[in-house]
Amino acid sequence: MAEAVRHDKTARQLRLLSDALDSGRLGPVRRLVNTLSPAEIGNLLESLPPGKREVVWGLVDPEDDGEVLVHVGEEVRESLLADMDPDEIVAAVEDLDIDDLADLVEDLPDTVIDEVLKSMDRENRERLEQVLSYDEDTAGRLMNPDVVTVRADTTVDVVLRYLRLRGELPEHTDHLYVVSRRHQYLGRIALQALLTHEANTPINQLVDGEQPAIDVSESSEEVARQFSDHDWISAPVVDDNNILLGRITIDDVVDIIREQAEHQALSAAGLDEDEDLFSPVRRAFRRRLIWLSVNLCTAFLAASVVGRFEGTIQKIVALAVLMPIVAGMGGNAGTQVFALMVRGLALGQIGRSNVPTLVWKEVRVALINGVTLGLLLGTIVWLWYRDIKLSAVIATALTINLCSAALAGVFVPVTLKRLGFDPALAGGVILTTVTDVMGFLSFLGLATLILLG
Amino acid sequence: MAEAVRHDKTARQLRLLSDALDSGRLGPVRRLVNTLSPAEIGNLLESLPPGKREVVWGLVDPEDDGEVLVHVGEEVRESLLADMDPDEIVAAVEDLDIDDLADLVEDLPDTVIDEVLKSMDRENRERLEQVLSYDEDTAGRLMNPDVVTVRADTTVDVVLRYLRLRGELPEHTDHLYVVSRRHQYLGRIALQALLTHEANTPINQLVDGEQPAIDVSESSEEVARQFSDHDWISAPVVDDNNILLGRITIDDVVDIIREQAEHQALSAAGLDEDEDLFSPVRRAFRRRLIWLSVNLCTAFLAASVVGRFEGTIQKIVALAVLMPIVAGMGGNAGTQVFALMVRGLALGQIGRSNVPTLVWKEVRVALINGVTLGLLLGTIVWLWYRDIKLSAVIATALTINLCSAALAGVFVPVTLKRLGFDPALAGGVILTTVTDVMGFLSFLGLATLILLG
Known part of the structure; x- marks a missing residue:
């Protein structure tokens, strides 16, 4: 039910905007759009079909252009960039934070990248080059090099004076970092602590040395896990020599978590989280x-199993009617085990030590379900065809297939992960292939043995 | 590939712990467990089968017990609570933050709740009762009533003196809230601003009146959306009269986003995000x-369609071999459209205004895919059975079923949402029922007309 009211606000904005666009009154559209945050504008643009999308994009305040580009998926971004002059793009992105700019840079035309680099001062250009030197999906790419550092051998008063001189702090600064003369990370001081302690308190009394630093090469998934397990707002990033390179803030981590969730949901259907709802038909x-072709191959595999029993089906047509039930139920039961396993693997909860226990649990569940549903299915089939042998065959085949489904549900994702593949991506296809093949094989095989035997 | 290395740290901890448990050396287990954060301990407990789980739970530092209980799923929580005396439970939960305690309270035995309430001072008891008076999954349940407020008619200096007197601020405080005499929310002041401005600066010069307050009855999904769209770290919560009630911080929002993602992934398989990996077999x-029974009914619906064509299948057994291909391919194609739609609905990107455009796009994609894959499938079938009419029938049926799948992929989730149901939950079942029925009907129907006609 919660789903129903969720994001009703966005849907309402979309409707208002759409009505205004349809009526051709661009003034209200412009006013409406520019009350929104860049992320909201991005979301709205993603929800607009081509044509309307370009019109609205042209109405966005140029100051927000850069941030909006950061907040849309790759495909939509391409379509928006295609609408802009090189000059506009340079103006849009040159004021972005270094980490956001690094995010965008690969989608920009080469000439634009050159212009952007030229427009930056040397310090920022070096910072951008540094961030870009790290692999995508690592802490190095997520961090912002703009951090405020202090030394430990001073007092609250001195730091406060320094901050007043310095003026505004980088966004989401909740801690200052304490570094050594060689810029090695030593610990952090909460802004809170500076506010709640007397002016003459020595800084080294306030240093929190417990906050671990993130290694610059750490994967962004691991970064996200640590943030959510420790309730961090920000964390320092260091290199192998413990030199402070930058900091990661929770807002970027929230984006990663959302992207991970979308990736998992869409990759199970062979799609990409960057897919545009309105991507061109071609x-x-x-x-x-590509995805459907892969599925066609596996469908033929299952069909070839049925093909081996053409003789049996010719004699008992009821088998053709009932066989999709056995195969389909296996697929459903297997998908349940599979979904639990994919979650467990993503959370790091499944390893060599507990797989045997899991298999044993799932096989027992499958056996009990198989017997229960087998009795139910057998009874219905008996009422339909009045053939007790046929009932026994379908009940047994269902139980066999539910057990195969349980085994496949556990072992397919575990094996894929061990081989270095994303279990969510290919796992579903393999799983249903197993349950289709085993469903047809057990049902038609048993039928051949018992009913024609 | 990222998936492969993800959370390797957790998996390593699990292996170490498991080895230590197997060897019976509890000292190292205790040391290992107590280097972890409560969230990490919770994750480990979830990954342990019953038996081992209880042993490790007994080794957790009692000080962390409460936080660990907050961080595990409902089913695992029950199993952990079952291992504790009422006294232990009271000791574990009485120091929790009000919002965390509100989260737990419904899973606690009544006698324990009474004890906990008795152990609290009046202010905290009233706060807990207030938080509990709001519906689950609303801002009221997420907020922490512990906020620091100041008045606008003062100076930085006065506020700094007040903060030094007050001492430690609530966790993740990044702003102080400015309220009126009647405790109405007026705006906020960043801790940053207090640090970077001179002591004699009037507070009303520093007030940020732009930060909107969250309504106490707003859904937690909407709260999460706002936090992630605006990159907030915290936000004030007010009632209908704009009276400040508390604040929500990003760490709780991160938990919601994670739960939403898990909910969506598991509910598609008819499971609950609270399901324990090792829940008792029964x-x-x-x-x-329950889930499989629902699926059995829909499977019978599809089978009954096949049953109507028993005569046709008896004459041409190849139809029985090939029919699962047509049905299955429809299911796969429909699932792709469905996954995109569920994401779009969750993001509020889909409304009455763009559904027609989406349908038109998806039908065109389905037509082109149908013709392409139909030609491929027809060719393979011709090579297999050397029957050009059969090839034509299966190619046409596939195209029809891909178009039905596209329509169902769009309209099933949109309709469920409009009716107030969670599209991710029941949508998949309805979708594959449509594609199975349409697949069998189009293929066997056309075969009857053309091959037997």
């Missing part, structure tokens, strides 16, 4: 074709 | 049985 067609 | 059986 592009959507090509992407989906 | 409980797992009962839960899954």
